[in-house]
Amino acid sequence: MPEQKSILLKISNVTKHFPGTKALDNVNLDVYEGEIHAICGENGAGKSTLMKILSGVYPYGTYEGQIHFAGSEVKLATVKDSEQIGIRIIFQELTLVPNMTVADNILLGAEPGKRGIINQNQLFSDTERLLKDYNLDIPYNAKVSGLGIGQQQMVEIxxxxxxxxxxxxxxEPTSALTIDETNVLMDIIRDLKSRGVTCIYISHKLDEVFEIADRITVLRDGQIVETHPVEDLDQNKVISLMVGREITNQYPPRKPNIGDVTLEVKNWTVAKHSQAARPTVKDVSFKLHKGEILGISGLMGSGRTELVQSIFGEFGKRLSGELILNGEPVTIGSAEDAIRHGLALLTEDRKQTSLILKHSILANATIASIQDLVRYNVIDPEKELAVTYEYKDKLQIKAPTVHSIVNNLSGGNQQKVAIAKWLMTDPQVLIMDEPTRGIDVGTKYEVYKLMNELTSQGVSIIMVSSELPEILGMSDRILVMHEGTVAGIVENDNVSSEEIMLLATGGSLR
Ligand SMILES: Nc1ncnc2c1ncn2[C@@H]1O[C@H](COP(=O)(O)OP(=O)(O)OP(=O)(O)O)[C@@H](O)[C@H]1O
Ligand SMILES: [Mg+2]
Incomplete structure (x- = not known):
């Protein structure tokens, strides 16, 4: 006799339309009391939309169907309503107030105090206790804007x-977390489970899903495909349920054709930021060749992002060292300079630096390459449309038209728009900081194929990534950073992830 499970959450016949899109199509799903239930699916499958219905972001009346929670039907009007009955959500996109402290953010809306006067001391001590309780290593009085994006995610949690x-x-709680932070989160979730808390877990990282979940549901095109206990599935099965076909190889075959040095970085040092506690970049030197993919690995905070941002001209004068492009010394003092010299930088944080969310796919994608679309001093609208559609197809950006507003796209599809924007500039050096963050397995493969295509045309790529398999799967050489310096540059043959980790943590190879 199978054990009788009690149902905490029952989703019945839920359908949700957006203009031009049926995001959810008659979804039926039971979540058991006390289980960890993972939901997997491609970018745009409807995962976040369903969660926004469960948390009152999309109120009752804006969707069809019913939600039952703890035995009774709920008709949520606001997020507050969902919190009142004990539903808590951590959104895919961070929602913290950057100018406030960690403590203020955590207890925002629930501050201790009387008659509207906040008791600061209690606020701080409550927060400190909470952070300690869950082993979160974050100062409660730090300003959120000074934290790395991983730490910000921990504050959300x-x-x-x-x-x-x-x-x-x-x-997608771990898309910006380090391995250590991810492990802390996994422990927290297990701990919560042992205290009887039920959890819905969405991630594109199937390792994690298999580590933590009791059951897995796959969504495709707004419909539930199947739900199974984790023991009855493996990663390949989940992938094929997600994409509707088998994917045997995660990294497309690569025939490197490496030429002369395109970019040389010499004794590159970035002076300390005014507000950041992060280490700076210290005396970094490396060469990047034509047609090469140079992977940059390192722990979060090791200076990887600062390195690429500074090369791209984002830190103006706070630097010393030399940049030599095609044999000529160059000075790059701004992003405009960088673009003019044929550099492109896909940033790690698309929401803050890459995209204008209220603008269309077309406006965002063409913004960095607009000069190329000008004829007789005016933008050629046909050309603009044609190239944008070309990249929409190539990257499988899921949206009704290229005029769709970026804010309305799913997280992964927003990332694809940012990629399209930089590809359109036709760069000679393409720098990608966490290029596949939030992107589903099928599309990752497409992005990798594109990278290979570009390098075979002679483009040089620098790829910063926290995903070791991705670094090992795609790079020709790997530069490992540790505390702002180069811990080592290794050829990617027979190097193991352990060796990379060793360098990243300050050890040395033999
Ligand atoms: N506010 C909105 N307006 C219009 N369309 C929307 C809106 N929000 C989502 N959509 C569309 O609904 C579909 C489902 O989006 P959703 O964000 O739920 O996907 P997801 O499964 O969370 O994807 P990802 O893995 O990329 O986060 C997508 O096609 C998306 O473009
Ligand atoms: Mg989503």
Whole structure:
């Protein structure tokens, strides 16, 4: 006799339309009390939309169907309503207030105090206790704007845990976390489970899903494909349910054709930021060749992002060292300079630096290459449309038209628009900082194929990534950073992830 499970959450016949899109199509799903239920699916499958219905972001009346929670039907009007009944969500896109402290953010809306006067001391001590309780290593009085994006994510998690959650929803919580931070999160979730909290877990990282989940549901094109206990599935099965076909190889075959040095970086040093506690870049030197993919690995905070941002001209004068492009010394003092010299930088944080969310796909994609689309001093609208559609197809950007507003795209599809924008500039050096963050397995393969295509045409690529398999799967050489310096540059043959980790943590190879 199978054990009788009690149902905490029952989703019945839920359908949700957006203009031009049916995001959810008659979804039926039961989530058991106390289980960790993972939801997998390609970019745009409808995962976040379903979670926004469960958390009151899309209120009752804006979708069809019913939600039952703890035995009764709920008709949520706001996020507050969902919190009241014990549903807590950590959104895919961070929602913290950058100018406030960690403590203020965590207890925002639930500050201790009387008659509207906040008790600061209690606020700080409550937060400190909460952070300690969950082993989160973040100063409660730090300003959020000075934290790395991984730490910001941990603050989001602490914020969700500050209420009494009965159902915790995590929508891609680890996309910006380090391995250590991810492990802390996994422990927290297990701990919450042992205290009876139910969890819905969304991630494109199937390793994690298989580590933590009791059951997995796959969504495709707004429909539930199947739900199974984790023991009855493996990663390949989940992938094929997600994309509707088999994917045997995660990295496309690569025939490197490496030429002369395109870019040389010599004794590159970045002076300390005014506000950041992060280490700076210290005396970094390396060469990048035509047609090469140079992977940059390192722990979060090791200076990888600062390195590429500074090469791209983002730190103006706070630098010393030399940049030599095609044999000529160059000075790059701004992003405009960088673009003029044929550099492109896909940033790690698309929301803050890459995209104008209220503008269309077309406006965002063409913004960095607009000069190329001008004829007789005016933008050629046909050309603009044609190239944007070309990249929409190439990258499988899921949206009704190229005029769709970027804010309305799913997270992964926003990332694809940012990639399209830089590819359109036709760069000779393409720098990609965490290029596949939030992108589903099928599309990752397409992005990798594109990278290979570009290098075979002579483009040089620098790829910063926290995903070791991706570094090992795609790079010709690997530069490992540790505390702002180069810990080593290794050829990618027979090097193991352990060796990379060793360098990244300050050790040395033999
Ligand atoms: N506010 C909106 N307006 C219009 N369309 C939307 C809106 N929000 C989502 N969509 C569309 O609904 C579909 C589902 O999006 P959703 O964000 O739920 O996908 P997802 O499964 O979370 O994807 P990802 O893995 O990329 O985060 C997509 O086609 C998306 O473009
Ligand atoms: Mg999503």
């Amino acid at each position: 602490a914020k969700a845990l500050s209420g009494n959650a009965r159902l915790l929803i995590l929508d």
